[in-house]
Amino acid sequence: MPLLHIAVHTPAHSAISAASELLSYRSEQLLPRGSLVRVPLGKREVLGVVWGEDTDYAGEASALKSVAAVLEGIAALPESWLRLVQFAARYYQRSLGEMAITALPPALRDLTTEQLTRRLKRKSQVQPESTTADTALALNPEQAAVCAQISTNEGPFLLFGSTGSGKTEVYLHQAAQLLQRDPTAQVLVMVPEINLTPQLEARFQARFTTQLGQGSVVSMHSGMTPPQRLKSWLAAHTGQARIVLGTRMAVFASMPQLQLIIVDEEHDPSYKQQEGARYSARDLAIWRGHDLGAKVILGSATPSLESWWASRPAGTAGPQDGGGRYLRLVMPSRIGAAGIGAAGIGAAGIGATGAVATGSAAGAMPRLRMVDMRQQPRRTVFSEALLQAITERVERGEQALILLNRRGFAPVLFCGDCGWKSDCPHCSAHQVFHKNDRTLRCHHCGYTQRVPHACPSCGNPDILPLGKGTEQLEEELERLLRNVQRPDGDPARIARIDADTTRAKGALEEKLAHMHAGDVDVLVGTQMVAKGHDFRRVTLVAAVQPDGALMSSDFRAPERLFSLLLQAAGRAGRDAAYVAAQGSKVEMWLQTLQPDHAVYQALRRWDYAGFAAQQLAERRDAAMPPFAHQAIIRADARTQEVAQGFLRAAAAAAASQPLPGADDVFVYPPIPLAVQRVANIERAQMLIESPSRKALQQFLRAWQPTLHWLRSHPEHKALVRWLVDVDPQAI
Known part of the structure; x- marks a missing residue:
């Protein structure tokens, strides 16, 4: 009876996962690598992936448990998928079984073989239709030049295109060319957030479904139900789906004929998983493309500094610099856009209103108007x-x-008499005041309570909100614009889009539809409205209080603020014909207390390249990414002493033994996280840094057994959990 190595999801940091990445089982038949099976694990029956035959088992084979069932209706996972999962597990310091099983759709973990057979039988009744894609796309000279570069080079490519420059049309053109050339090829298109998937899916459906047939374009994201995700996954796995659109989870889609990967808005931090296996979908897309020989296109108007540096021209860092490993492609012009902006920004002028206007007659980005809030009356929300x-x-x-x-x-309620604040009893954070339902809500643990009628500490009835949130802006605008009329005589209509107003299913789509239809005059929102949306009637964008992002301790804060503001500015003036007919000006307003900050000075010129050069110079001097490589060891416990004690013990253990790569690795002392307590769990972290990625990986891999051993030591019994985060996006 054959013995098989099978990857299963063992409990995190358990004795099983620490001892072996693969478990051995008996099988009635020798199954090919990548076969999906159900196997006993403890008292449960779980999903497993066959990784190969066990020819070295030294124990008594009869003592091993047997494979319970084989999911025969599903073809074995391709070798390329197994290589991707194995690399991801090794690089991000997770167990192979955890990475393999979490990369599969959740419905596969729970379905019996009988249920799966019935579902496959229903699915097989739907057949795709014709096979020819329409490639007759009208490209402007910039798009045509970029497409020519992609066709004649291997890549990977960084498509650096201004907001509204037509990057999506380049994606569509490249997909169409590939699918016309190869009738079996598959394309993976990734977006950072769920709310961007439906609109991109609609464009791909309209372009390809008629030619390729129903089911040829599918989506994958966490907003789908488990049966929907399984249906999409099976369509990709069988090759029926020619185009897969999805969020970060889609990078693990089983696509046997994958030949093109597109990562839209590649700079977005949402591509980094923040729970469980903390992988970067963008970086895995690059690795997967290299492994398969598939072309990879990273697109953004504000690329991450890591990607910008990786696409640098030869000689950027000196005569001996051979350049980056990506090929940078540039599309600086906006299609159908109107406004003032990018090239040749003129001198700033300060008027009596306190606004600063910059701009020139050429270019495509909005005119930037900066308001120095130090010259405005106190408590001003919107300048005159x-x-x-x-x-x-x-x-x-x-x-x-x-x-x-x-x-x-408002971020917090405050009592002026005794200093009481609306702190969360379970987190080291404030409870946010939500006026609409009169609640105080913690955005970290979710704890909610009614707003008190008076200060709980001293009884003062005059407790006041401090700071501003989107609810307050919406209320203030409704007050200030109550006498303003639209051209049809109706009063101004204000709407708000944030995580609170879009909880219900379909709420976001409904609000966006009202915006596109012109039923909304002023839209207030968080970063959800700042990227990806094609609002044709927007001629003004205003950032009311952007300064808060500059106070972050994270060294990436300036980069993210610049990206957010430039992406938001790109929502204005996207329809030149409409703007010309209106005789309007396209503007971006910034209300700030720090008008001289480097981020805003770069924005005045819409100069991403200059901003990136300045930031990279700072990071090089400080030996920060992309000039160094980082990992974080995090520990969670009931007390901060226990959490930091585990980290100190781990550091001491590493220093006491000659671990590979240790000479090129620096381990910082443990510290609390910025929000150190969440849901009554204390959190601490320890930064590990190295100029060499290889040395860091060797060190972490050799350190893992020590971390597992420490976790099981009685001294650290009170530890709740620990984890390793490679290439962290926040420190």
């Missing part, structure tokens, strides 16, 4: 100049977009 600009848009039938990346009415 900005309010007047919004009013003019409403009266002409245009739309305005107001950005504040903080939901709720």
